[in-house]
Amino acid sequence: MTAAGDTARPPRGSRDEVVLAVRDLGKYFPIREGALQKVVGHIKAVDGVSFDIAPGQTVGLVGESGCGKTTLGRCVAGLSEPTNGGVYFGLETATKERLDSLLSVTERTASQESELEQLDNRHRVDRMNGDAWRRYRRNCQVVFQESFASLNPRQLVKDIVGRPLRVHREASGSQLTERVVELLAQVGLGRQHLYRFPHQFSGGQRQRISIARALALDPELVILDEPTSALDVSVQAQILNLLHELQQERHLAYLFITHDLSVVRHMADRIVVMYVGRVAEAGPTEVIFDRPQHPYTEALLASSPDVDAHTVDLQALEGAIPDPALPPQGCRFHTRCAVATPTCGWEVDDVVRWLEDVEGTFDTLRGVTRMSPFDAWLSFEDEAAAASLAATLRSEAIPQAMRTALEELTVDARRVRVRFTPVDEVQLTVRGSEHVAACVLDRA
Amino acid sequence: MRRVGELIGALLKNPTTVAGLTFIILLLGMAILAPLLTEPNTPDAYQMPRDWGAIAVPPGSPGHILGTTNVGGDVLYGVIWGARTSLRLSVIVVSLTVVVGVTVGSIAGFRGGRIDEILMRIVDVFLSIPELIFALAIAAVLGPSFRNIILALAVVFWVKYARIMRAQIIHVKENEYVDAARVIGDSPWRIYLKDVLPNSITPVVVQATLDMGNIVLVGATLSFIGLSEAGIAEWGVLVSEGQAGISAGRWWASTFPGLMVFLWALGFNLFGDGLRDILDPRTESSR
Numbered sequence: 083m084t085a086a087g088d089t090a091r092p093p094r095g096s097r098d099e100v101v102l103a104v105r106d107l108g109k110y111f112p113i114r115e116g117a118l119q120k121v122v123g124h125i126k127a128v129d130g131v132s133f134d135i136a137p138g139q140t141v142g143l144v145g146e147s148g149c150g151k152t153t154l155g156r157c158v159a160g161l162s163e164p165t166n167g168g169v170y171f172g173l174e175t176a177t178k179e180r181l182d183s184l185l186s187v188t189e190r191t192a193s194q195e196s197e198l199e200q201l202d203n204r205h206r207v208d209r210m211n212g213d214a215w216r217r218y219r220r221n222c223q224v225v226f227q228e229s230f231a232s233l234n235p236r237q238l239v240k241d242i243v244g245r246p247l248r249v250h251r252e253a254s255g256s257q258l259t260e261r262v263v264e265l266l267a268q269v270g271l272g273r274q275h276l277y278r279f280p281h282q283f284s285g286g287q288r289q290r291i292s293i294a295r296a297l298a299l300d301p302e303l304v305i306l307d308e309p310t311s312a313l314d315v316s317v318q319a320q321i322l323n324l325l326h327e328l329q330q331e332r333h334l335a336y337l338f339i340t341h342d343l344s345v346v347r348h349m350a351d352r353i354v355v356m357y358v359g360r361v362a363e364a365g366p367t368e369v370i371f372d373r374p375q376h377p378y379t380e381a382l383l384a385s386s387p388d389v390d391a392h393t394v395d396l397q398a399l400e401g402a403i404p405d406p407a408l409p410p411q412g413c414r415f416h417t418r419c420a421v422a423t424p425t426c427g428w429e430v431d432d433v434v435r436w437l438e439d440v441e442g443t444f445d446t447l448r449g450v451t452r453m454s455p456f457d458a459w460l461s462f463e464d465e466a467a468a469a470s471l472a473a474t475l476r477s478e479a480i481p482q483a484m485r486t487a488l489e490e491l492t493v494d495a496r497r498v499r500v501r502f503t504p505v506d507e508v509q510l511t512v513r514g515s516e517h518v519a520a521c522v523l524d525r526a
Numbered sequence: 527m528r529r530v531g532e533l534i535g536a537l538l539k540n541p542t543t544v545a546g547l548t549f550i551i552l553l554l555g556m557a558i559l560a561p562l563l564t565e566p567n568t569p570d571a572y573q574m575p576r577d578w579g580a581i582a583v584p585p586g587s588p589g590h591i592l593g594t595t596n597v598g599g600d601v602l603y604g605v606i607w608g609a610r611t612s613l614r615l616s617v618i619v620v621s622l623t624v625v626v627g628v629t630v631g632s633i634a635g636f637r638g639g640r641i642d643e644i645l646m647r648i649v650d651v652f653l654s655i656p657e658l659i660f661a662l663a664i665a666a667v668l669g670p671s672f673r674n675i676i677l678a679l680a681v682v683f684w685v686k687y688a689r690i691m692r693a694q695i696i697h698v699k700e701n702e703y704v705d706a707a708r709v710i711g712d713s714p715w716r717i718y719l720k721d722v723l724p725n726s727i728t729p730v731v732v733q734a735t736l737d738m739g740n741i742v743l744v745g746a747t748l749s750f751i752g753l754s755e756a757g758i759a760e761w762g763v764l765v766s767e768g769q770a771g772i773s774a775g776r777w778w779a780s781t782f783p784g785l786m787v788f789l790w791a792l793g794f795n796l797f798g799d800g801l802r803d804i805l806d807p808r809t810e811s812s813r
Binding site: 156159160161216219220222223224226227228231232233234235236237245246249250292295299 | 701702703705706707708709710711712716720721724725
């Protein structure tokens with residue numbers, strides 16, 4: 083989102099370009115078991131995420147730990163290879179539109195296939211090589227969370243910050259030293275720091291060194307992976323201000339990954355909220371803060387300390403993030419949602435999850451025979467346990483929405499059949515200008 | 527490399543390390559200055575000179591300060607040139623084993639996957655046989671000579687370095703500075719040389735120091751058993767030459783070279799332990 087007054091910025095990249103387009107990105111990690119290491123399932127750390135970053139724009143990627151935001155960042159940085167979909171770099175707007183139309187076709191003709199292939203080879207990060215890859219490597223840099231771990235403890239600041247210049251043969255000798263001094267000056271450090279080791283600096287200073295290194299090649303995009311969460315609050319503000327100034331000067335695009343919404347409030351133009359590998363909501367920052375459409379976004383806002391006033395009656399998050407190897411059906415947030423409805427995707431696993439929390443009963447559960455995620459027989463040790471489960475499932479002890487979604491509840495001696503209304507995965511729907519959310523409720 | 531001054535300062539603070547270092551300096555001095563301390567035997571200085579006119583004379587005899595063996599070998603000459611032999615043995619074996627071990631361990635750890643699996647199974651086979659027995663078997667098969675002892679020790683000792691190096695690299699390559707180097711676009715080879723190797727090598731240095739002592743100990747054992755050429759100025763050979771006289775009260779021919787083996791192994795072990803304490807990665811980052 084280019085703001086007004088934008089023209090003062092130096093022209094970087096062409097204006098009708100997207101720096102980065104993420105399309106249907108998926109990253110699955112196999113779960114292996116047994117002596118033969120057979121693959122028994124997949125952890126879908128990232129599962130079908132799409133968004134764009136325009137030149138000079140900051141996109142805040144927000145979510146709890148374990149939601150897949152760091153994995154997504156690593157895919158965007160080219161550090162890990164996506165399982166599905168792709169990360170596209172340096173597309174012109176027209177090319178991007180062409181790409182989207184090609185991707186939306188389910189059965190492509192041979193000529194469409196080859197056109198897509200060509201686009202992939204030129205712009206898709208995991209397919210690039212040669213010049214395209216070098217161009218991407220120069221233009222996409224990362225600032226990591228742990229400043230200590232991200233700086234080689236045995237290299238001098240001069241070598242750390244000068245390394246990108248050396249790798250890309252931009253400078254050497256005394257010229258390199260001067261370039262490093264310039265970079266250090268931009269991040270508030272000086273010539274006197276050239277010949278020191280990382281351990282001789284404070285956390286904030288180390289993060290400045292990381293930023294100087296990331297800027298050395300004058301990139302178009304910098305991925306900031308929780309760059310301030312390891313720092314003291316006062317230092318946090320300094321680093322955020324520095325990042326903001328550098329963005330103004332250099333027309334940088336940022337992908338700002340964080341678990342704390344308040345950090346990106348003043349930095350981000352757009353916010354993408356992730357939950358268990360998927361996008362829950364995405365939109366312009368003001369809209370996300372003023373009119374959040376997804377209960378998860380609201381809950382995040384409520385649990386963020388300095389988000390104010392109008393969010394008072396929101397309920398903060400409870401419970402743990404679900405296992406990404408077994409993501410909940412329907413809406414992935416329904417297990418923790420305060421305003422869940424009967425159509426949010428209640429399933430057999432919700433009964434099991436609920437049983438886990440009930441003292442004693444879970445131990446009597448002997449097996450679950452699933453016909454589908456929504457329909458299963460639960461067998462118990464004795465008839466009493468089966469009857470008591472059935473009784474509780476009919477009672478007030480479980481959420482009203484879950485009870486309503488329960489279509490069948492049959493007790494057959496020691497077995498109980500539970501069947502819920504099958505629900506499809508909740509898709510993102512348009513809620514306003516550039517605003518999407520994946521929620522069955524429409525509260526606009 | 528970094529903070530060399532600090533490192534030396536810390537080493538000198540520990541009395542046992544200083545003791546180890548003192549032994550090492552004395553023994554190395556003796557090895558290096560051997561041609562000045564005694565007249566080198568001709569044609570081969572590593573062969574014991576034989577004085578057939580003074581067989582099994584006790585220490586303090588004129589011309590034979592530490593006495594002679596029952597075949598007329600001067601014990602002092604054997605002690606001094608034995609240090610040179612030991613230095614030669616340990617330096618050659620440690621260099622060979624470190625190069626081979628670090629290479630194998632690096633390939634296994636850095637590449638991972640199938641190559642790692644294959645290399646580590648080979649290492650397991652080597653590790654399953656006790657060091658001394660294995661070296662003894664190899665040296666015995668190759669035939670008695672000092673060169674074969676070097677070969678046998680090299681074959682046995684490289685596996686430890688491969689293990690250590692692999693474990694270190696698997697740990698170090700997970701560091702974010704390796705990711706940071708990849709993001710810059712540096713090549714895997716340079717990432718290995720600049721980021722991975724320098725941060726993984728410390729335990730190898732410690733192990734190499736300890737092995738400088740261990741190898742001489744095992745080497746002397748093999749020589750004692752008779753797997754070295756007879757008549758060579760080597761501590762194990764000398765102990766073996768002197769052992770027949772011990773029951774007759776001629777203690778000196780075995781005691782002095784035996785003491786040298788002891789001091790050599792002790793010196794490097796004390797120094798290696800001190801080095802390990804100081805270079806321990808857990809205490810390193812706090813300084």
